[in-house]
Amino acid sequence: MQTILEIFSASFEEKKSTFLAYLCPISTFESLHVRLQNEHPKAAHIVWAKRFFNEYRQIVENNSDDGEPKGTSGPPVLNVMRGSELVEVGILIVRYFGGIKLGTGGLVRAYGSSAKEVIAAATLTPFVFKEILTCKTDYPLVPRFEHYTTHHGLHVKHRVFENDGVVWELEVSETQKKEFLGFACGFEREGFRAL
Numbered sequence: 001m002q003t004i005l006e007i008f009s010a011s012f013e014e015k016k017s018t019f020l021a022y023l024c025p026i027s028t029f030e031s032l033h034v035r036l037q038n039e040h041p042k043a044a045h046i047v048w049a050k051r052f053f054n055e056y057r058q059i060v061e062n063n064s065d066d067g068e069p070k071g072t073s074g075p076p077v078l079n080v081m082r083g084s085e086l087v088e089v090g091i092l093i094v095r096y097f098g099g100i101k102l103g104t105g106g107l108v109r110a111y112g113s114s115a116k117e118v119i120a121a122a123t124l125t126p127f128v129f130k131e132i133l134t135c136k137t138d139y140p141l142v143p144r145f146e147h148y149t150t151h152h153g154l155h156v157k158h159r160v161f162e163n164d165g166v167v168w169e170l171e172v173s174e175t176q177k178k179e180f181l182g183f184a185c186g187f188e189r190e191g192f193r194a195l
Helices: 026-039 074-083 103-121 139-151 174-185
Strands: 008-014 017-025 045-053 059-064 089-096 131-137 155-162 165-172 192-194
Touching: 008 103, 017 026, 017 103, 026 045, 026 089, 045 074, 059 074, 074 089, 074 103, 089 103, 131 139, 131 174, 139 165, 139 174, 165 174, 174 192
Parallel strands: none
Antiparallel strands: 008 017, 017 089, 045 059, 045 089, 131 165, 131 192, 155 165
């Protein structure tokens, strides 16, 4: 499975209709959809599809034809996403009608091609399940933990400075969690505790 870390875009033209495709992380999907609606008020359609995991690590899929004939736009985009094994992402495609009807087969090809174009333009990364690890350190340990998180590429999701230390929320893979806890256990006497 693959995912992305930022928004990518590409354009595609078919019989004078312009298709502007956007591939985004699922966390930015809703805000991007609103932004595209505001930026393209004269667009005929904003078709979308998304694939993401629920809390049980099951893939959830959804799509919208946004007024195009049923099954001609959202499902072809979703099929391209499946074929590329993309997860935790969404694709939105803004269509400006060019005056020539494409027919149902033409719409399926155009939306599918638009999805392929934006995926080809993207930098894909392997998908890894991550979880939030919460721990607390006394203030003297903060520089060591900052160095560790930076050096090992751990994402510090949130940090709270309290009177008696710092509470860290780290987004980690299973491998990163094991390595981090191995590193941190050496500091239990100096003021580290997993929460």
